[in-house]
Amino acid sequence: MTALRRFGRDLLQGFFPELCLYCGEKIVDRDFFCTACAPRSGFDVIPAENPKYRQHYTFVYEGPLQTLFQAAKFSGRRRARRFFTEAAARDLDNLNDGKSVFLALPSRSDFLRTLLKKSLPATRLISDAFQVKRSLFGTKANKLLGEAGRYRRIHESLLWAGGALPEAERYILCDDVSTTGATLGHAAHLLAKNSGVDETRILLWSLMYRPRLLKDFAV
Numbered sequence: 457m458t459a460l461r462r463f464g465r466d467l468l469q470g471f472f473p474e475l476c477l478y479c480g481e482k483i484v485d486r487d488f489f490c491t492a493c494a495p496r497s498g499f500d501v502i503p504a505e506n507p508k509y510r511q512h513y514t515f516v517y518e519g520p521l522q523t524l525f526q527a528a529k530f531s532g533r534r535r536a537r538r539f540f541t542e543a544a545a546r547d548l549d550n551l552n553d554g555k556s557v558f559l560a561l562p563s564r565s566d567f568l569r570t571l572l573k574k575s576l577p578a579t580r581l582i583s584d585a586f587q588v589k590r591s592l593f594g595t596k597a598n599k600l601l602g603e604a605g606r607y608r609r610i611h612e613s614l615l616w617a618g619g620a621l622p623e624a625e626r627y628i629l630c631d632d633v634s635t636t637g638a639t640l641g642h643a644a645h646l647l648a649k650n651s652g653v654d655e656t657r658i659l660l661w662s663l664m665y666r667p668r669l670l671k672d673f674a675v
């Protein structure tokens with residue numbers, strides 16, 4: 457941000473202070489949240505649906521962060537995008553040890569691709585390891601399908617694209633949102649099956665982890 461733009465923003469803040477998206481009381485320090493409420497970004501390990509794989513996430517998909525994520529991904533709001541891009545870059549940088557390659561899952565929007573491109577060197581990022589045959593992004597949202605329907609759709613539509621992979625000690629599969637881990641889990645299965653990578657060398661990563669709620673089972 458240029459000094460002039462920063463000055464303009466600070467001046468605007470002086471007259472119309474923006475309140476924290478989370479507590480709604482304190483004034484925003486930087487990017488949506490006051491200092492106290494700023495979401496901690498960092499890695500946590502959660503058990504994936506498929507316990508064979510380890511999974512990391514940056515943020516939990518709930519509350520203000522959920523709203524912010526939707527603004528970034530679906531409405532392309534620039535400040536929201538920058539917030540997530542910076543958080544992802546910090547986290548992915550920790551994982552980028554020079555011995556890992558990162559494999560992007562296919563995505564209908566350019567949100568994930570852009571995020572990964574800005575966070576990782578091009579030599580470490582593989583964007584065409586998988587292909588979508590059909591209906592993974594069908595009209596009916598995945599979360600509205602029952603458990604079996606969702607599983608079937610993922611298996612029928614997410615395919616291995618057949619390319620050769622660079623040698624690496626660790627393969628990190630990346631998606632923007634993970635709920636059950638079924639998509640990432642299936643991608644890991646395809647990777648292990650088609651490239652002979654041992655399962656212990658696969659790590660699942662998602663920017664957002666959406667804890668599964670009871671209502672997800674209702675349909």
Ligand SMILES: [Zn+2]
Nearest residue numbers: 476479490493
């Ligand atoms: Zn706050």
